[in-house]
Amino acid sequence: MATSASSSACSPSTTSITRRSVASPPIATARVIYKTFRAAFPDWRAEVHHQIAEGDLVHTHKTYYGTHLGPFLGIAPTGRVTRFAVMDIMRVRNGQITDHWTVADGAGLLAQLRGER
Numbered sequence: 001m002a003t004s005a006s007s008s009a010c011s012p013s014t015t016s017i018t019r020r021s022v023a024s025p026p027i028a029t030a031r032v033i034y035k036t037f038r039a040a041f042p043d044w045r046a047e048v049h050h051q052i053a054e055g056d057l058v059h060t061h062k063t064y065y066g067t068h069l070g071p072f073l074g075i076a077p078t079g080r081v082t083r084f085a086v087m088d089i090m091r092v093r094n095g096q097i098t099d100h101w102t103v104a105d106g107a108g109l110l111a112q113l114r115g116e117r
Helices: 026-040 108-114
Strands: 010-017 044-055 057-067 081-093 095-106
Touching: 026 057, 081 108
Parallel strands: 010 095
Antiparallel strands: 044 057, 057 081, 081 095
């Protein structure tokens, strides 16, 4: 998924797994996440560095970029241009994502918003 969550791209039974939790229902969770990012970073975009398909798995390494112009996780807009790395693995069956694993540098993003980087 690039920068929008499509209900046709995900199976109704998709499992989304991050380091901290299993999100369910994942398509609803993804929509909330993308809306939150879009509101805080209106120019939010992804640059895909690597994408590898093997069997029914698609691995993607990407960097998201955006300017912090709206509130985000209790942090008032800073106007800072940010970037953060993400690694995803998605299982695709019958043209739909059935499983999704992700690791994102959320701590790095928050450090940028706080002016620590």
